[in-house]
Amino acid sequence: QVQLQESGPGQVKPSETLSLTCTVSGGSISTSSFYWAWIRQPPGKGLEWIGSIFYTGSSYYSPSLKSRVTISVDESKNQFSLKLNSVTAADTAVYYCARESRIVGDFGVYNGACDIWGQGTTVTVSS
């Protein structure tokens, strides 16, 4: 079965770039049925969708983070990655990667549910 695993530094200094990678195992990232998403959860708070990417490289971002976020995909490694620049303490959170359904409808293509999640990785922004 498909599994996702996040990896990356647990601490980042303010104003620097947060970089995380999600490795997909048990299945191919190159599928037309899914997007690959990043979601975060600040301590004691709710879930926030950061963005997602299709294996072809088409990406979608939350407007509130769009100016600082880049999501990329590496088909050869079956991985996708998150970069968030100019981080502040407000970016401290548990970061999850997830598999997100891609739904082709009569009038467009839609983001559906996240059915598989990684275990999450805690990133602290601190000097």
Next chain:
Amino acid sequence: QSALTQPASVSGSPGQSITISCTGTSSDVGSYKFVSWYQQHPGKAPKLIIYDVSNRPSGLSDRFSGSKSGNMASLTISGLQAEDEADYYCSSYTTRTSVVFGGGTKLTVL
């Protein structure tokens, strides 16, 4: 980007039924069937329990059900059990931002 609106907390006794609401707008819940619900226990990753408004993933208990009316979606848990105590989040496709989550609801089983 405005999150979907959920009650901060709900509670119920074992065996009872509870309903959690998720209120959005005509740009998200009101216009699309792509509403999902997630259960999250402390320190764990969220788990999908409802997708496309009312569908359950394979193997999930039928005590969980979802519905939608207008701009509001609902999650109902029947026959409440101690293990249902968790945080619950709704999410929806939205024309403006692709995906938006609700603020989350803490379910307490009394």
